[in-house]
Amino acid sequence: MKAGASHGREAMLFLAAPFLVAAALLVGLPALLALGLAFTEYDALSAPRFVGAAHFLRLWDDPLFWTALGNSLLFAALAVPLRLALALGLALLLHKGGRLARSAVFLPTVVPDIAYALLWLWLLNPLYGPLALGLKAVGVADSGWLLTPWGARGALVALTVFQLGEVFVVLLAARRELPEELYELCELEGGGALTVFRRVTLPLMAPTLALLAARDVVVSLQTTFVPALVITQGGPRYATTFLPLYIYQNGFEYLRLGYASAMTWVMFLVTAAMVAAQLWVLRGWRASREA
Amino acid sequence: MPSPVRLLRSTSRVLLVGVLVALFLAPLVVMFTGSLRPPGLPPPRGVELLPQGAGLAAYASTFERVPFGRALLNSVLLAAIMVPLSVITASWAGLALAQTSGWRWRTLAGAVLLLVMVPATAVWLTRFAVFKVLGLTGTAVPLVAPALMGGSPLFVLLYAVAFRRLPQELFEAARLEGAGPLRLWRSIALPLVRPTTAAVALLAFGLSWSNFIDPLLYLSGEDALTAPLALHALELLGSTQWPVLLAGAVVVTLPAVLAFLGAQRLFLGEERGSGWLGR
Numbered sequence: 001m002k003a004g005a006s007h008g009r010e011a012m013l014f015l016a017a018p019f020l021v022a023a024a025l026l027v028g029l030p031a032l033l034a035l036g037l038a039f040t041e042y043d044a045l046s047a048p049r050f051v052g053a054a055h056f057l058r059l060w061d062d063p064l065f066w067t068a069l070g071n072s073l074l075f076a077a078l079a080v081p082l083r084l085a086l087a088l089g090l091a092l093l094l095h096k097g098g099r100l101a102r103s104a105v106f107l108p109t110v111v112p113d114i115a116y117a118l119l120w121l122w123l124l125n126p127l128y129g130p131l132a133l134g135l136k137a138v139g140v141a142d143s144g145w146l147l148t149p150w151g152a153r154g155a156l157v158a159l160t161v162f163q164l165g166e167v168f169v170v171l172l173a174a175r176r177e178l179p180e181e182l183y184e185l186c187e188l189e190g191g192g193a194l195t196v197f198r199r200v201t202l203p204l205m206a207p208t209l210a211l212l213a214a215r216d217v218v219v220s221l222q223t224t225f226v227p228a229l230v231i232t233q234g235g236p237r238y239a240t241t242f243l244p245l246y247i248y249q250n251g252f253e254y255l256r257l258g259y260a261s262a263m264t265w266v267m268f269l270v271t272a273a274m275v276a277a278q279l280w281v282l283r284g285w286r287a288s289r290e291a
Numbered sequence: 292m293p294s295p296v297r298l299l300r301s302t303s304r305v306l307l308v309g310v311l312v313a314l315f316l317a318p319l320v321v322m323f324t325g326s327l328r329p330p331g332l333p334p335p336r337g338v339e340l341l342p343q344g345a346g347l348a349a350y351a352s353t354f355e356r357v358p359f360g361r362a363l364l365n366s367v368l369l370a371a372i373m374v375p376l377s378v379i380t381a382s383w384a385g386l387a388l389a390q391t392s393g394w395r396w397r398t399l400a401g402a403v404l405l406l407v408m409v410p411a412t413a414v415w416l417t418r419f420a421v422f423k424v425l426g427l428t429g430t431a432v433p434l435v436a437p438a439l440m441g442g443s444p445l446f447v448l449l450y451a452v453a454f455r456r457l458p459q460e461l462f463e464a465a466r467l468e469g470a471g472p473l474r475l476w477r478s479i480a481l482p483l484v485r486p487t488t489a490a491v492a493l494l495a496f497g498l499s500w501s502n503f504i505d506p507l508l509y510l511s512g513e514d515a516l517t518a519p520l521a522l523h524a525l526e527l528l529g530s531t532q533w534p535v536l537l538a539g540a541v542v543v544t545l546p547a548v549l550a551f552l553g554a555q556r557l558f559l560g561e562e563r564g565s566g567w568l569g570r
Contacts, residue, residue, distance in 0.1 A: 009390055009391065009392070009462075009466075010391060010393075010395060011471070011472050012386060012387045012390040012391055012472050012475075013387050013391050013399070014387075014472055015383035015384065015386055015387045015472050015473075015476060016383060016384040016387035016388070016399055018380045018384075018439050018440075019380050019383065019384035019402075019439070019440050019441055019447065020384075020398075020399070020402060021439075022380070022436065022439035022440035023402055023406055023440045025421075026414070026418060026436055026440060027405075027409055027418075027440075029417075029421060030414040030416075030417035030418040030420075030421060031409070031413070031414055031417070033417040033420065033421065034413075034414065034416065034417045037420075044420065090311070093304075093307070093308065093311075094308070098308055099555075099556070100312070101308050101311065101312050103551075103552070104311075104312040104315045104316050105311070105312075105315050106551065106555070107315060107319060107548065107551070108315060108318065108319070110497060110544075110547045110548055110550075110551045111319070111501075111544050111547065112500060112501030112503065112518075112519050112543050112544060112547060113501055113503050113519070114501075114503045114522050114523055114543070115501075115522060115539075115541075115543045118522065118526060118536055118537075118539075118540050119318055119319075119322045119537070120318070122325065122533055122536070122537065123318060123321065125533075127334070128334035130321050133335065162315070162318075214408075215407060218407070218408055218409075218410050219410075221410045221412065222410045222411050222412045225412060225504065226503055226504070230523075230526070243412075244412035247412065247416065248412075251416045252416075252419075252508065257416060257417075257420065260416055261416060261417065264412075264413050264416060264417075267410065267412070267413055268409065268410070268413045271408065271409075271410055271413070272408065
């Protein structure tokens with residue numbers, strides 16, 4: 001009887017078959033293919049030609065590749081902590097009361113990428129964008145952010161940080177799972193808001209935050225593509241040429257598929273290393289708390 | 292009578308929340324009011340809350356310049372295929388993840404986690420090559436295919452969390468009566484996680500509706516435009532008529548916003564344990 005039931009349980013794996021097959025075909029196969037293509041010269045027209053590690057050597061000497069990699073890392077280093085901190089603050093502020101406010105915070109996330117990018121291209125327009133006009137009305141004349149490297153980077157970080165809906169909702173749910181009794185106890189003991197945050201909220205939500213950070217790093221490597229393509233076209237002076245944009249240009253515009261594949265693998269390894277580092281920190285932090 | 296300190300604190304909270312709401316809504320409001328400006332006028336000199344002679348002329352112009360109607364229809368059709376497909380495959384995989392153990396669970400959980408960690412931009416190049424070899428570029432197949440893996444690994448995880456919270460006895464009892472995996476899914480698991488299904492359906496709709504990169508790579512020609520592509524085409528026409536571009540942006544944004552407003556209580560509800568990790 002028991003064996004029959006457990007056999008039934010294991011049969012559930014069949015339900016995952018479409019998912020597993022599709023994942024293998026749409027992600028696994030392309031990933032392996034990218035590894036193979038990275039060692040070939042391939043332009044999608046004639047057959048691939050084996051060139052050994054030439055692409056990786058060329059990457060090493062390609063200043064634009066290093067710029068793109070640096071830009072992507074810089075973007076993640078700025079956008080991920082900002083988005084997490086802002087989303088955490090909002091979740092703690094809005095977890096009770098004000099469904100309207102929660103909806104408002106989520107709304108920018110709902111806007112389709114291309115519409116969102118166009119909207120910001122207009123908002124940031126130095127001549128007649130609403131931001132420039134608004135600042136001029138209060139006496140600030142300088143509004144050519146998109147024309148300077150750091151202005152353009154900052155603008156892209158700011159506009160993607162606004163789309164924090166998914167992180168916000170997960171943190172909202174995590175906050176609601178915390179035992180309310182703990183907070184009542186703190187209030188009885190007269191702990192200030194900052195103490196409660198440091199001693200109760202932050203430690204209990206840290207695992208969620210760490211996982212969100214790992215996911216957000218991966219996400220931030222791709223969210224740059226549409227804004228960089230539409231708003232800054234990678235400029236000024238390559239300040240917003242991120243890895244996805246550079247891969248897109250090499251692969252789909254110059255048809256250097258082998259070279260782009262080599263870059264793809266570097267990007268994947270960088271992502272994996274960053275995620276592994278974060279999980280390692282999380283594990284160390286947990287161990288130190290349990291000790 | 293509340294104490295002055297408390298009163299001050301609650302007023303400042305209301306103020307802070309008000310400022311935040313305004314900050315997050317401002318870009319969308321400005322997009323909408325900007326689209327109401329009659330096209331063809333010189334750009335405004337100062338801040339205007341509601342443009343003079345506000346009207347819908349820019350919208351008419353948007354639909355004239357690119358085949359927006361056709362593009363909207365295409366996007367609706369795509370969503371109509373992708374949302375149910377994503378819900379089905381994600382809930383299947385989620386149920387399997389929630390019910391199996393041992394190596395089966397490890398395989399499945401590993402696959403989901405790996406998918407979460409692979410940036411979409413890391414595989415688009417060679418995925419394109421695969422579809423090109425198969426002769427499927429220029430069709431809707433490459434756009435719909437990701438729905439077969441649940442749309443996003445996140446959806447699989449959401450379902451797995453929801454199914455784990457159901458009492459196991461329900462499943463055991465049904466199994467003893469000889470119910471197979473599909474019947475368990477249809478008559479026990481799925482009806483008990485309606486909030487999760489609604490949340491996943493909404494997220495899947497958002498994913499399919501705002502997908503810009505895949506149509507950009509795989510589709511070409513006027514008949515094959517999707518709504519985001521039509522907006523991109525409008526931009527590439529080199530229009531400096533901002534009201535027209537903004538009207539296009541509003542047209543593309545509106546369905547997503549309406550869908551969200553319809554389902555927001557599922558995400559943002561007040562009750563403990565609700566939201567998209569809903570029970």
